[in-house]
Amino acid sequence: MSKECVMITGGSGFIGIYIMKKMIDEGYTVVNYDLAPPPAELQKILDDSDNAGNVIYERGNLLDLPDLLIAGKKHKVKRIVHMAAFFDPAESNRRPYFTYQVNVQGTINIMEMARLINCDRVVNISSIGVYPEKQYEPMDEKHPMFIPGAGHGSHYGSSKAASELIGQAYCRNNGVSYVSVRFSGVYGYGMRYSMFIKDMIENGLNGKDTEFGSGGDLTRDYTYVKDSVEGVYRALMADDKDLVNRTYLTTSGELYSGTQVAEIVKEMIPGPQITIAPELSEFEQKDMAKRGKIDISLAKDELGYEPRYSLQDGIKEYIEIYKKYAGA
Numbered sequence: 001m002s003k004e005c006v007m008i009t010g011g012s013g014f015i016g017i018y019i020m021k022k023m024i025d026e027g028y029t030v031v032n033y034d035l036a037p038p039p040a041e042l043q044k045i046l047d048d049s050d051n052a053g054n055v056i057y058e059r060g061n062l063l064d065l066p067d068l069l070i071a072g073k074k075h076k077v078k079r080i081v082h083m084a085a086f087f088d089p090a091e092s093n094r095r096p097y098f099t100y101q102v103n104v105q106g107t108i109n110i111m112e113m114a115r116l117i118n119c120d121r122v123v124n125i126s127s128i129g130v131y132p133e134k135q136y137e138p139m140d141e142k143h144p145m146f147i148p149g150a151g152h153g154s155h156y157g158s159s160k161a162a163s164e165l166i167g168q169a170y171c172r173n174n175g176v177s178y179v180s181v182r183f184s185g186v187y188g189y190g191m192r193y194s195m196f197i198k199d200m201i202e203n204g205l206n207g208k209d210t211e212f213g214s215g216g217d218l219t220r221d222y223t224y225v226k227d228s229v230e231g232v233y234r235a236l237m238a239d240d241k242d243l244v245n246r247t248y249l250t251t252s253g254e255l256y257s258g259t260q261v262a263e264i265v266k267e268m269i270p271g272p273q274i275t276i277a278p279e280l281s282e283f284e285q286k287d288m289a290k291r292g293k294i295d296i297s298l299a300k301d302e303l304g305y306e307p308r309y310s311l312q313d314g315i316k317e318y319i320e321i322y323k324k325y326a327g328a
């Protein structure tokens with residue numbers, strides 16, 4: 001018999017698939033609440049689990065609160081991982097209204113559902129995009145996400161900051177056991193937003209060269225997707241009394257530039273050329289303003305989170321999984 005039911009919003013997305021796999025492997029039943037079912041290339045990850053039959057797909061839109069409530073009640077959902085979002089920082093600046101609808105109103109709806117059907121925990125997936133500008137390094141959870149005079153470089157970033165404030169207020173005032181985990185540069189097979197790494201690996205495995213006109217000097221905290229999943233799992237299962245801060249940076253804690261990523265990939269996939277110009281585009285300059293070394297000690301102390309993959313390990317596994325599923 002499977003354990004209680006966990007709802008994953010956005011389970012059909014890149015990280016959502018890995019979270020669903022982890023949850024069913026741990027013996028839970030999962031409700032994937034998403035606009036669409038998983039695409040074939042991601043479904044393969046779920047199909048590798050002996051418990052693939054423990055995923056229930058509920059087609060739905062975060063903005064439809066009655067529908068969320070019906071799904072939550074029907075499946076007796078006790079915990080929620082809120083992953084679904086409009087996740088495209090550059091595009092969010094062209095579509096601010098839509099970004100706030102999905103990422104802010106969507107989060108309000110999840111908090112209302114958790115309150116109205118008495119869920120035991122909501123883990124809200126946030127981002128280092130909540131920081132408008134780096135004030136000090138290493139950056140920790142106490143680093144300001146509202147800085148008078150400094151706007152966020154994207155509406156995506158400010159929508160994520162708003163989602164955290166909303167979650168905290170529901171926690172404090174409405175009895176919702178809320179936690180936010182902040183991701184950075186999550187990579188692995190199935191990723192959508194290239195962050196250089198996807199193009200470098202997948203072009204390379206298909207024998208193609210890769211060229212970027214900018215970004216070599218852009219440094220990121222790249223986190224392997226299975227480490228991100230571990231952080232979510234711990235936040236979902238932690239004892240409420242251990243969650244003193246309720247906001248955690250669950251990243252790798254290491255910074256790599258685009259040029260360094262290219263060097264690692266070239267070593268593992270010799271042959272195809274990778275060229276990346278060091279300078280930054282205007283959007284990359286804004287993006288860099290918020291990036292710095294990240295302090296993950298709070299997540300270690302309160303969640304027992306410890307990243308297990310170095311960038312080399314993560315790239316190696318990405319290559320292996322890509323070969324297995326995409327046949328390159």
Ligand SMILES: NC(=O)c1ccc[n+]([C@@H]2O[C@H](COP(=O)([O-])OP(=O)(O)OC[C@H]3O[C@@H](n4cnc5c(N)ncnc54)[C@H](O)[C@@H]3O)[C@@H](O)[C@H]2O)c1
Pocket residue numbers: 009010011012013014015016033034035036060061062063082083084085086087102106125126127128182183184185186187192193
């Ligand atoms: N990938 C990263 O590097 C990264 C970094 C920081 C934070 N995050 C956060 O992690 C989460 C997941 O990211 P991802 O890379 O898996 O994104 P993704 O775009 O692959 O997946 C998002 C999923 O949400 C679903 N969705 C979007 N709008 C919806 C709606 N209105 N109703 C129901 N479902 C909806 C989409 O259909 C999709 O399946 C997001 O909240 C994102 O902001 C990701």
